[in-house]
Amino acid sequence: MRLTLRIWRQSNPETQGRLISYEVDDISPDMSFLEVLDRLNDRLILAGDEPVAFDHDCREGICGACGVMINGRPHGPGQTTTCQLHMRAFRDNDVIDVEPWRSAAFPVIKDLVVDRTAFDRIVSSGGYITAPTGSAPDANAILVPKPDAETAFANATCIGCGACVAACPNGSAMLFTAAKVTHLGVLPQGAPERSTRVLGMVAAMDAEGFGGCTNSGECASVCPKGIPFGSIANLNREFLRAARSS
């Protein structure tokens, strides 16, 4: 396969970026999208150009490091991570636009690399259960009904990639925050901090400059881990409950 990639190049946060076209040939359908970027970078380096900077690490869809806009859609077609997107999803001679996440709360560092530390600050504002090491009761002393455990798990699978924010017309981080609030809130261990958690995380989310949710649902439609859209309703419910009682 031969493809034209139009890639966002930006040297640093201060400079203006722009799309630059690159032709890449000899692409096999079994290659991952990141392996195509690898191939392009090899060529750029040997030609004396700067390679394209992009985040990636595990390349098996679980670390959440990778993620770019592919033809305007986070992680491209297929609702998976960029590293798990294989070139069989494209056709010969396709022109593909590759851009970084677009959100005020995720400033561009370089090329396709953005700063997602806002997510870490949301988690450190209450996205945990206070259980200092050594203080735990026997694991089976805490019974968790299987459906609750499943709900907790379904929400806990969030990889923090930021696709939800990138997809949202408002740049909202509601799906990300909702996943953590739901994961911990549904478990008996998480109950004591249920109110402080949701209030703290929502306040942090707002302070970071993420937008509000208008139920457009774009987030859930691109989430590589399929975090349920309904979790956002749960976040709203939890927030109202906590706000009214505090």
Add this chain to the structure above:
Amino acid sequence: MNYTIGEPIADTAAPVGPIEGRWDQRKFSAKLVNPANRRKHRIIVVGTGLAGGSAGATLAEQGYQVVQFCFQDSPRRAHSVAAQGGINAAKNYRNDGDSVFRLFYDTVKGGDFRSRESNVYRLAQISTQIIDQCVAQGVPFAREYGGLLDTRSFGGVQVERTFYARGQTGQQLLLGAYQALSRQIDAGNSGAGGVEMHARTEMLDLIVVDGRARGIVARDLVTGEIASYLADAVVLATGGYGNVFYLSTNAKGSNATAIWRAHKRGAYLANPCYTQIHPTCIPRSGEHQSKLTLMSESLRNDGRIWVPLTAGDARKPNEIPEAERDYYLERLYPSFGNLVPRDIASRAAKSVCDEGRGVHGEGVYLDFADAINRLGRSEIESSYGNLFDMYERITAEDPYEVPMRIYPAIHYTMGGLWVDYDLQSTIPGLFVIGEANFSDHGANRLGASALMQGLADGYFVLPATINDYIARGGFSDVDPRGAADPATERLERLLAVNGDRTVDSFHRELGTLLWDNCGMARDEAGLRKAAERIPELRAEFWRSVLVPGTGSDLNQELEKANRVADYLEFAELLVLDATVREESCGGHFRTEHQTPDGEALRDDEHFSYVAAWEHASSGPVLHKEQLTFDYLHPSTRSYT
């Protein structure tokens, strides 16, 4: 490579007396630090995986000032996140005959009697507390309908002691540790001790003053700024060195730089030749391959492994009748069947492929047809759904319909920096935890034991033993001037070469050389070839590598070049260790040393020791730590 034999290591600081009481004894004999004094001590933790994340959180909970580093953009992305199958614990919730002693026995035996009894026993004891801790944090383990925890079996054992969260156990445990760490990062931000977190910052050197570890040199990967960070103790939790092989299941960023620099500053490096090759990975699909993907060993609970009975059988798998299939693990190892330990399953796959019976050359089938018939598709989906999806995404084949194709790949490294019972290296004040140390798995790690060890070290062992070191005090002021110079100069040298080959091309060549000559099977001729080629390749690297850009901003090629430069040194020691160990054990298989059936043939008389290598300008010095077995009798492992 020339080496010399140095003084043996006589003392590992393990208490004597009955094995059941050794850890309690050590905790009691270790000096304590008054809670009010802990905040006066700073501890550096490098890495935020299961070991580093849990250690950083726990040390901060105890009141220490923790300064923590990771090269990823967030501590949540450390490669522990990718562990799939589960975590072992001797809870015996199944009432199936499990016990601390049995977990101890299985682990020492699984490690082919090349690990320390005292350490492994402690690991088995602590395993039960880990599950308690993780559940309290909200880790969503799989559960039964009654609300109790579910468990499953794993390779190398006959009890069901593996706790799991679908095929994402590592992710869930890591998020538990990350959240505990986040709580301490928040405390640090509000000025109440806690953790000062430096993400996208990579350790480049260890600062040793008066023979003690007193800090690190690290580079901010975004600004390129290289700075010295000082502390009273340094904890390395920087993972394994599997990426020296280029293609492995490790994350692309996983690297050996931290442990290699510590080694060059005086820390002994133990058993580098113990590398684990995981039997169930997706075979490579072409030259472009950038990494390999694991399919959890848990799949071997329900999947059956086979190859065509005759070489060169090109039929599709579903067209090959039962009678013409060879379920070779079930045939060779009837009592463990598909659940033999990883090293045995990997070698068996290699040998059937070497006979020409592999699928597309390098591959064997992992077939779920029987399990789907027996349990139904929905049951298989709920146990392995995400793994099946991942497989289909990568290969474009539906494993519910056609058997998976798998082949072994480098996955984990049992070797690492040498540590004593306190997890302290040979440099006082330098502690090493998780995969970065060598301590608990001997020559082969059992499935679901890496998560157990990482969390045992980070939550429970290190936070107890490091107090003893801190309490002994004697921390004079350190002048950091000049500490960063060697690391800075090296980056400048890398940028100045300006040659005509990419970093990756060197890394690939090194990886292929090691995989071919120091991989699943090793022999003297191959090892000699690798030993000759590595220094040449290193010289070529420094003559002709091409690193674009500058050191003063985000430069991913420079990061890679710096890591590959270390692999090119480290690889030589790996090959030397494999050459010196003239026996087969666990993941180290020397073809000269095998039984008539092709099984690993240990030589306990000559090699029942830990090979701890000291760096010296005149060449490596080998210090032997003799292994003694008071509770278990080293026997030939039998899984038949």
